[in-house]
Structures are given as C-alpha cells and as structure tokens.
Amino acid sequence: MNYRFKYKNTAFELFKLSFFFLYSSLAGIVNIIFTFAMLALISSRWHEVNNFLRAILVFAVLFFVLFQPFMMYNRARGNVNTLKELTLELGEKGITVEAEGKHDYIDWRRVKAGKRFSGMLIIFTDNTNGYILTKRIVGKDYKKIFDDILGKIKG
Structure with a gap:
C-alpha cells in the first residue's frame, strides 16, 4: 500500500465534519429533541399565544435548523484559512x-x-x-x- x-481541506469539508460530530453527540440529540418539541408546541398552541410568543417559538426552531448550521459554517470558513x-x-x-x-x-x-x-x-x-x-x-x-x-x- x-x-x-x-x-x-475546504470549508465545507470542515463544516460537514463538525456537523456530523455535533449531531452524533449528546448535544446534537438534545438539539433534535428540542427542535421536535418546539415544532409540537408550535403546532398545538399556535392559535393560543400572542405574536411575541409566536416569534420566540419560531426563533427557537430556526436557531437549531438554520442559525446554528450557518454559524458552524462560518467557523469552518475561518478555520480553513489557518490550514x-x-x-x-x-x-x-x-x-x-x-x-x-x-x-x-x-x-x-x-x-x-x-x-x-x-x-x-x-x-x-x-x-x-x-x-x-x-x-x-x-x-x-x-x-x-x-x-x-x-x-x-x-x-
């Protein structure tokens, strides 16, 4: 051999690696459970809460689905410059x-x-x-x- x-390595490769490590750890499992719990809460209580609480609920879901991966990719972009x-x-x-x-x-x-x-x-x-x-x-x-x-x- x-x-x-x-x-x-590229930024996307570093992002993919950190994303895999996060979501295969206890913190990632908690993120997934929290996201599904927030989706269940939104679907069951949406009509009962005011607009401020709706915004908080949507932000809580978007944090793990959108904002956290975006922040991880930005960190990977910064780290790739040091490689x-x-x-x-x-x-x-x-x-x-x-x-x-x-x-x-x-x-x-x-x-x-x-x-x-x-x-x-x-x-x-x-x-x-x-x-x-x-x-x-x-x-x-x-x-x-x-x-x-x-x-x-x-x-």
Missing part, C-alpha cells in the same frame, strides 16, 4: 506528512484510530488531532483506499 495525497496545504504519504510502515517544507513521520502503531464518515476518513494521531481525507481528495476508489488505510490502523 502506497498512497500520496497533496491537498488542503496549510499538506502532502500525506501513506506507506506500509507509516505516514509521512509534509507541510510548508517540514516533514513528520508517524508509525502506524502511533496512530490512535481511524473513523469513517460519509465520504470521509479521519486518521486520528491522538485523541483530538488527525488528518481528514475525503472522497474529493482520494478519488473514485476512495472506498478501497479507506479500507486499506483502516486495515493498517487496526493491524
């Missing part, structure tokens, strides 16, 4: 990373985990940091390549 990718273009070379013994002329080598035994999402693979080098490979970066054989990489991480 030898793969080499030169890339820089550097990097070259990731995945070989039999480990990963070589090159960014701004600096090289780093990570043995497969030091890689903490690999997590697959929809069209995306995260290679965690520790509990909070890692490298994001997406379908756009890897190409049409991304499923086979992701399986090869995950095999090296687990093996």
Whole structure:
C-alpha cells in the first residue's frame, strides 16, 4: 500500500465534519429533541399565544435548523484559512506528512484510530488531532483506499 495525497481541506469539508460530530453527540440529540418539541408546541398552541410568543417559538426552531448550521459554517470558513496545504504519504510502515517544507513521520502503531464518515476518513494521531481525507481528495476508489488505510490502523 502506497498512497500520496497533496491537498488542503475546504470549508465545507470542515463544516460537514463538525456537523456530523455535533449531531452524533449528546448535544446534537438534545438539539433534535428540542427542535421536535418546539415544532409540537408550535403546532398545538399556535392559535393560543400572542405574536411575541409566536416569534420566540419560531426563533427557537430556526436557531437549531438554520442559525446554528450557518454559524458552524462560518467557523469552518475561518478555520480553513489557518490550514496549510499538506502532502500525506501513506506507506506500509507509516505516514509521512509534509507541510510548508517540514516533514513528520508517524508509525502506524502511533496512530490512535481511524473513523469513517460519509465520504470521509479521519486518521486520528491522538485523541483530538488527525488528518481528514475525503472522497474529493482520494478519488473514485476512495472506498478501497479507506479500507486499506483502516486495515493498517487496526493491524
């Protein structure tokens, strides 16, 4: 197995990742429950409340459905400016990373985990940091390549 990718992640890729992490956590589940509860409250009590409370109810629903994703995307747009273009070379013994002329080598035994999402693979080098490979970066054989990489991480 030898793969080499030169890339820089996009704002949408970072947004997609943070959105997935949020909505697969306890906070995301609470957001979903709150949104459905607010929709149920709106549909059952709309005719009984005054205009001020209607505006608050609509705002509460829109916060999680519209405003929160918009804020997450803006944060991703800001974060993408701090990312550097990097070259990731995945070989039999480990990963070589090159960014701004600096090289780093990570043995497969030091890689903490690999997590697959929809069209995306995260290679965690520790509990909070890692490298994001997406379908756009890897190409049409991304499923086979992701399986090869995950095999090296687990093996």
